[in-house]
Amino acid sequence: MPPLIHEALLIGFKEAAKAGLVWLVFYSYLVVNDRKNFVKPFYMGLLVSFLIVFMSQFLPSDIVTKENAGNIISMSFALFLIMSGAALFHVSGTNMLSISASGYGSTLPEETQVPSLKPAAWGIIVLLFTVIFFAPDGMGSLLQLRELSYIKGRGSMSYISALIGVAVVAAVLFTVVGLYKPYKIGGFFDVPQLLLFLAMVKLFGSGAKEFAELSLLPSVQRGFMKFAHDFVHQVFLFLMVPDHPLLKATFWNFIGIFFGPDFASLVSLIILLLFPFMFLYHSLRETLPEPETRSVAEGRKIKAFILSGRRKRALPVACFIVLILIAWFSRSEETIMQMYLPKPIPVVADRGVVMIPVRDPTMNVMDGSLHKFSVSYEGRQYRLILIKKWDNTLAAALDACEMCPPEGYGLRDDHVVCIYCGTPIPVNTLGLPGGCNPIPLAFTIEGGFVKIEIHDIVKKWGFIKPLQGKESMH
Amino acid sequence: MSFIILKNIVKEYGPAHALRGVSMEIQKGQWVNIMGPSGSGKSTLLNIIGGLDTPTSGEVFVEGIKINALSEDDLACFRREKTGFVFQQSHLVPYLDAVENVMLAQYFHSMADEEEAVGALTRVGLEHRLKHRPSQLSGGEQQRICIARALTNDPVLLLADEPTGNLDRENTKMILELLKKLHSEEHFTIILVTHDPFVSQWGERVLMMEDGSIKSDAPINP
Numbered sequence: 001m002p003p004l005i006h007e008a009l010l011i012g013f014k015e016a017a018k019a020g021l022v023w024l025v026f027y028s029y030l031v032v033n034d035r036k037n038f039v040k041p042f043y044m045g046l047l048v049s050f051l052i053v054f055m056s057q058f059l060p061s062d063i064v065t066k067e068n069a070g071n072i073i074s075m076s077f078a079l080f081l082i083m084s085g086a087a088l089f090h091v092s093g094t095n096m097l098s099i100s101a102s103g104y105g106s107t108l109p110e111e112t113q114v115p116s117l118k119p120a121a122w123g124i125i126v127l128l129f130t131v132i133f134f135a136p137d138g139m140g141s142l143l144q145l146r147e148l149s150y151i152k153g154r155g156s157m158s159y160i161s162a163l164i165g166v167a168v169v170a171a172v173l174f175t176v177v178g179l180y181k182p183y184k185i186g187g188f189f190d191v192p193q194l195l196l197f198l199a200m201v202k203l204f205g206s207g208a209k210e211f212a213e214l215s216l217l218p219s220v221q222r223g224f225m226k227f228a229h230d231f232v233h234q235v236f237l238f239l240m241v242p243d244h245p246l247l248k249a250t251f252w253n254f255i256g257i258f259f260g261p262d263f264a265s266l267v268s269l270i271i272l273l274l275f276p277f278m279f280l281y282h283s284l285r286e287t288l289p290e291p292e293t294r295s296v297a298e299g300r301k302i303k304a305f306i307l308s309g310r311r312k313r314a315l316p317v318a319c320f321i322v323l324i325l326i327a328w329f330s331r332s333e334e335t336i337m338q339m340y341l342p343k344p345i346p347v348v349a350d351r352g353v354v355m356i357p358v359r360d361p362t363m364n365v366m367d368g369s370l371h372k373f374s375v376s377y378e379g380r381q382y383r384l385i386l387i388k389k390w391d392n393t394l395a396a397a398l399d400a401c402e403m404c405p406p407e408g409y410g411l412r413d414d415h416v417v418c419i420y421c422g423t424p425i426p427v428n429t430l431g432l433p434g435g436c437n438p439i440p441l442a443f444t445i446e447g448g449f450v451k452i453e454i455h456d457i458v459k460k461w462g463f464i465k466p467l468q469g470k471e472s473m474h
Numbered sequence: 475m476s477f478i479i480l481k482n483i484v485k486e487y488g489p490a491h492a493l494r495g496v497s498m499e500i501q502k503g504q505w506v507n508i509m510g511p512s513g514s515g516k517s518t519l520l521n522i523i524g525g526l527d528t529p530t531s532g533e534v535f536v537e538g539i540k541i542n543a544l545s546e547d548d549l550a551c552f553r554r555e556k557t558g559f560v561f562q563q564s565h566l567v568p569y570l571d572a573v574e575n576v577m578l579a580q581y582f583h584s585m586a587d588e589e590e591a592v593g594a595l596t597r598v599g600l601e602h603r604l605k606h607r608p609s610q611l612s613g614g615e616q617q618r619i620c621i622a623r624a625l626t627n628d629p630v631l632l633l634a635d636e637p638t639g640n641l642d643r644e645n646t647k648m649i650l651e652l653l654k655k656l657h658s659e660e661h662f663t664i665i666l667v668t669h670d671p672f673v674s675q676w677g678e679r680v681l682m683m684e685d686g687s688i689k690s691d692a693p694i695n696p
Contacts, residue, residue: 296590297583297628304584 008158012165018205020173028186041123045130053138072136077202084195276321283314339410344374349454356450370411395430397438477502483532492518494686505664505677515686516667524633558624562636564616566608583627594622614645634666650676
């Protein structure tokens with residue numbers, strides 16, 4: 001038998017551990033609250049997810065599919081995070097299932113009651129959420145396995161390795177659950193906490209960029225940074241700040257703080273922690289409902305029951321906060337700061353045309369990496385970049401955008417990143433004009449050379465009014 | 475069905491027999507006094523009914539629950555939910571004030587509620603002593619805190635073991651009148667152990683115990 005593929009084995013471990021953990025928490029929640037009838041739609045959801053994952057086998061093997069899978073995973077994380085907040089407000093932090101199991105339900109005000117959907121409707125919701133949770137991650141993992149299979153050239157061995165990983169985790173899980181029956185952990189969860197838990201499992205257990213990647217954090221960081229940047233950017237654009245002639249360099253640099261990776265990273269962390277802190281506040285500070293009871297002591301008992309439940313359910317949320325902080329700060333340096341910054345290679349303009357070889361012994365502009373060039377013309381220096389896009393076409397652009405001082409771009413994962421403001425720009429959007437995108441250049445490829453008119457470079461470098469103003473600052 | 479049913483309760487401490495096959499029934503809302511000389515088994519009987527002690531043999535039912543078959547946790551729950559105790563010694567926490575002493579009982583039942591604790595002390599006429607510590611209060615006032623503490627969790631059964639044993643006649647009367655008032659308002663069941671003939675005349679029924687057995691069981695004429 002050929003040796004196992006370790007990366008595939010890890011993918012199997014990871015996906016099985018995620019599924020096992022989610023099953024354990026959800027099943028325990030149902031056991032504790034005497035609602036085991038909802039376990040059937042959960043299993044059906046798993047089956048539907050499996051079918052979707054199987055069908056994804058027939059998707060094309062290209063970087064766009066992989067990128068889309070990554071986006072869907074990120075979106076499903078965001079969905080669970082937002083849904084958890086919405087559920088928290090809707091259910092008001094009172095675990096109505098445990099309240100109803102305890103027989104206290106009728107004593108509480110109507111606004112604290114759980115939405116009166118029929119069991120069938122709840123069943124469909126459970127099924128849908130199961131699919132939304134498992135299908136994207138499963139698809140991502142399958143794409144990774146397919147890629148591994150291709151790279152390693154060992155056919156189905158990557159799938160077999162992953163299945164062995166799944167089997168090992170399943171065996172451990174069944175043994176532990178069979179021996180210890182740890183269903184008490186269900187008492188730490190309510191519907192909002194369950195949704196938050198699912199979001200956290202995705203945050204720490206998902207990832208579509210690399211084999212057996214264990215965290216969505218880089219994607220989330222980049223997503224939030226982009227959001228923070230775009231928000232600030234649009235506000236200043238709305239105020240016509242960049243074009244204002246009275247603006248001084250210091251002011252522009254001040255705005256740059258908002259665009260910078262440090263600030264954006266911090267803001268994005270705050271946004272991510274907002275939900276868990278909202279849960280903590282709700283659990284520990286929100287006013288308790290006033291039960292209608294025969295005696296005040298009985299009312300106090302019901303309130304104590306609710307309060308203790310809230311405190312109990314604040315515990316996993318506090319753990320999430322600690323985990324997020326640890327993961328964020330331990331990963332932020334490697335994920336946010338590491339950037340490929342190539343030095344510009346000097347090229348010359350011959351009879352008004354800059355000619356760059358597509359391939360030579362030292363370089364290949366179609367290798368997917370970022371390539372920088374500098375050209376001197378009439379006493380001024382201009383910089384430009386070349387990079388292969390996901391559709392295997394080339395993009396040529398100035399090493400500057402319309403908005404920031406022209407400090408240029410670096411490469412991080414699938415994004416070029418503005419060195420000045422830290423904005424990540426997907427490589428496949430290069431060639432589009434406007435905003436933070438590098439200013440595109442017209443080019444042709446002839447006889448193994450990329451040809452760019454020098455006057456196009458000069459014109460676009462010079463035409464950018466804010467750039468001219470800001471350039472003098474540096 | 476009677477509120478409390480005792481069937482042939484025997485309690486032995488080694489060779490000593492504290493109770494020798496006691497059987498009786500108590501109706502809900504009744505005030506029953508248990509009289510007898512020292513060592514007759516009256517406190518042992520009270521502790522067994524309240525779940526503080528277990529019989530060597532026999533069965534105890536309170537509100538249909540066979541309490542001598544309960545686990546330690548369930549028994550603690552029974553005491554917390556169903557009973558209130560008043561002892562001869564106040565057993566108040568000396569460094570807590572009156573309100574805090576009542577709130578402590580609420581805390582172990584469910585959660586502390588200061589407003590409710592103040593209400594309980596007002597009910598026993600101690601609204602002017604809320605922030606006083608036990609050492610700053612008279613014996614009668616301390617016993618009134620004990621009653622407020624015993625009743626704050628709305629028990630169905632109040633067990634009092636010589637509640638006036640440390641008090642003079644005037645304070646004894648005041649405590650008994652307070653109990654009578656609260657009993658008529660809230661209709662909980664009282665079982666009160668005493669050796670004082672004056673105290674035994676309050677309530678609805680008196681049991682005479684001697685050497686671990688009930689010697690007489692008679693209603694008290696109003």
